Amino acid sequence: MTTITADYTSYSTPQQAARYAENIALGLTIGTWTNLPTLDQQQLQQHKGEVKSLEIFDEQPHPYDKNKAKIQFSISYPTVNFSPDIPAILTTVFGKLSLDGEIKLQDLHFGASLLRAFPGPRFGIEGIRDLTQVYNRPLLMSIFKTVIGRDLPYLATQLRAQAEGGVDIVKDDEILFDNPLTPFSKRITEGKKILQETYEQTGHRTRYAVNLTGRTFDLRDKARLAKSLGADALLLNVHTYGYDVLQSLVEDDDIALPILAHPALSGAFISAERVGISAQLALGTLTRIAGADLSLFPSPYGNVALAKQTTDAIAQALTAKNSLKATFPVPSAGIHPGLVPQLIADFGMDCVINAGGGIHGHPNGAVGGALAFRQAIDATLQGLTLTEAASQHRDLQQALILWGGQ
């Protein structure tokens, strides 16, 4: 029998823990068990959820109810109970249960055959490296900033500066929606012209990820339009739309563009310790299974930081070997050039270094910010400290003075 296994944490008295877990396993599958006639029991056996493990952490009592201790348990659910799609899976393993007191869904273990029902990234890390032709360093991505209320010429100036500094991908800010001043189609076509010009001028090709926004049922046509206009990549606020929307876009051969997943809204369900869905599952496993090529998440160092242990778990979920392509980890928020050695030490070569304020806030503007990042990346990969490299590179030196870093 093929199953999916869900790991949970919750709180219970030690005496009631086994019954609590068993009630969930039955409640989310066949309902009752012991009162059923033998014939029904035989027939329903293949649909029954099963508690696979249970641990009680007596040393971790509930903060407000000392009779209860933290518990961790796993339940396997037969795949025959649901259709192979993320909405059905999440409804089975954590639908009504998510409303039932203090319980957090920590992880999901997809068996090999269930995993095959999902596309995973169309390009993945290797595909994105082939597209960008960047193989020997982390990619550098930057974000348009302060562009709301601004027109196309303003956006064009920002794009040109980021590209001239040597950024690999420029992405829209997630809060930039389709609007009369900078319409979706025009952003793509004007952006293309500028990036072709900077390529001819510098020899470095920068790609632009346009924010795919609007009503859910319009997204497919809009993404196809983006493709026909020559868009390089799409940004999607995955957690406001849902994983299945991402998956549908990924599976559409008429779109076939890299998709960057933004974590907007995910804090609403990943942040609390005792309820919700873990960050590694939300921003890692599910985002990869649904098919994002890049997954942005708060880094351990910036202004909306996650714990290092959590970002490690996200990166691991995005890149662990399985039948799906790997998703690029993009530790973000508050990133500046001084953090580059730490980012590479923590996430390795296969990550995307992503910054908004750390690019645009540079004393020499976005060109200087991008140059400082590229200089910091090169120095780190050559085994130099940033201080050593800064003596040769003025943009890096100015960034270190402004934001710190050695």
Ligand code: 1AE
């Ligand atoms: C975790 C998402 C980060 C993001 O979207 C963003 O805009 C970051 O901007 P900066 O680099 O913090 O200015």
